[in-house]
Amino acid sequence: MIWTGPSIRLCAIGAALSAIAAAGPALAQDFSGSGFDATGRQQIEVVAVAQPVCNVSPGNASALSNATFTSEGASGGTVSITNLSNPQTALAQPVNVQVEVPVICNSAHEITVRSANGGLQRAGGTRDAVGGFVQFLPYQVRFDWAGQVLSGQSDDGAELAMSIPNAGEGALLVDVALDGSDAPLVAGAYEDTLQIEITAAN
Structure with a gap:
């Protein structure tokens, strides 16, 4: 009888960080005021394949x-x-x-x-x-x-x-x-x- 063992592949993909500001003048404005947004965002995708067995x-x-x-x-x-x-x-x-x-x-x-x-x-x-x-x-x-x-x-x-x-x-x-x-x-x-x-x- 023939059968094959299972295998799982796991990989992660990091997305680029979002831009802090769209342009130089806007960046200067953010630094000068309390509305500066230093939040970074990253997306990680988890994928896997269940092999036929x-x-x-x-x-x-x-x-x-x-x-x-x-x-x-x-x-x-x-x-x-x-x-x-x-x-x-x-x-x-x-x-x-x-x-x-x-x-x-x-x-x-x-x-x-x-x-x-x-x-x-x-x-x-x-x-x-x-x-x-x-x-x-x-x-x-x-x-x-x-x-x-x-x-x-x-x-x-x-x-x-x-x-x-x-x-x-x-x-x-x-x-x-x-x-x-x-x-x-x-x-x-x-x-x-x-x-x-x-x-x-x-």
């Missing part, structure tokens, strides 16, 4: 089925599937996970999501079936943020993108759902990485 806090699981979630701080977390395959049939079993990620963005921003493998893929394997066994499992992804919902398949081949035209604060909901499989799984370790980028507009 998106901050992400550690997420937590709000719903889990056949899985556990371990937070790794603001950088993300790990979903561990409890029982990927049925011990009798070797078919993949359904998995459902919802993670809430606290986010605050003070400007328009964009969220993009990419899958590293396009789905759960066996370590050392490919997307191809092997003798009637599968070693690749696509899953559904759904994001809910700032009144917008974005969903798709992990193997769609394109990143999911959501543009938010204004500031937002709250919980980004990330749902991952695996329906299972119609063919048995090749034994091994399966994994994928969802990369979520939250970028503030410049």
